[in-house]
Amino acid sequence: MIAFQDYVAILNLYARYEHLGDAADPVVHSDCFTADGSLIAGGRLLASSRQQIANYRRESIAARQDRVRRHYITNIQLDSSDESVVHGQCYVQAWDYGADGRVGLFACGTYEDIIKREEGTWRFLRRTLTIDYQSSPTSYSGPVISTGGSSGVSGPTSPPNP
Numbered sequence: 001m002i003a004f005q006d007y008v009a010i011l012n013l014y015a016r017y018e019h020l021g022d023a024a025d026p027v028v029h030s031d032c033f034t035a036d037g038s039l040i041a042g043g044r045l046l047a048s049s050r051q052q053i054a055n056y057r058r059e060s061i062a063a064r065q066d067r068v069r070r071h072y073i074t075n076i077q078l079d080s081s082d083e084s085v086v087h088g089q090c091y092v093q094a095w096d097y098g099a100d101g102r103v104g105l106f107a108c109g110t111y112e113d114i115i116k117r118e119e120g121t122w123r124f125l126r127r128t129l130t131i132d133y134q135s136s137p138t139s140y141s142g143p144v145i146s147t148g149g150s151s152g153v154s155g156p157t158s159p160p161n162p
Contacts, residue, residue, distance in 0.1 A: 002080045009122050010078055010086060010115055017124070018071040018092075026057035034116055034123045041129040068097040069106065078115075086122070088113040092129070107134040 002010070013032060020029035030053040033039075038048045039056065047053040076090040090113075094106040109131040116125040 002078055002086060006086075006117075006122065007078065010088065011076060013115065013122050013124070014073055014076055014088070014090060018073055021057065022068075022070055024061045026054040026061065029057050030054035032124055033127075034118045034125045037124050038126045039129075040126065042131060064096075066099040070095050070097065073111075084117040085125075086115040088115055096135075104135060105133070108132050 017029070017032045020032065023029075030050040033050055033053055035050055036048070037050065037053065039046045039053055047056045072093045072095070073090045074093075076088065079087045081087060088111070090111050091108070092111055093108045095103060096106045097103050109129055112128045112130070114125040115122055117123075
């Protein structure tokens, strides 16, 4: 069972991850991950360290051009495997807000997470994003570290720009 203080801290981690990602601060955003944290989407390893996660986020933000993106998470479910590791899952929606006033759903899917207590702070050890819907095929130009191996993750052939 997850202690109440840990439960609240992990919920805040989920919220902080989305707020910082939307606020366009890639370095602070990457601090939501352990030093060796990884980000996987569409079956591809996008980043496997805080520095790589910050670089990926920087490129992702630049690719948005004049659009503001907002992420909304729901149905967070947490299961404890021990006092220092929690498995989490939630739904995510990413909405784009254009300079022209247009608003549209960019993508939606599910995060599967392994969350680890590192130096007294809860951080993502691994975030795996499975896309259920993406508004249009995009050509992905960001970093991809690995496309090999069987991750058990399904998704689009091009990693999203979450």
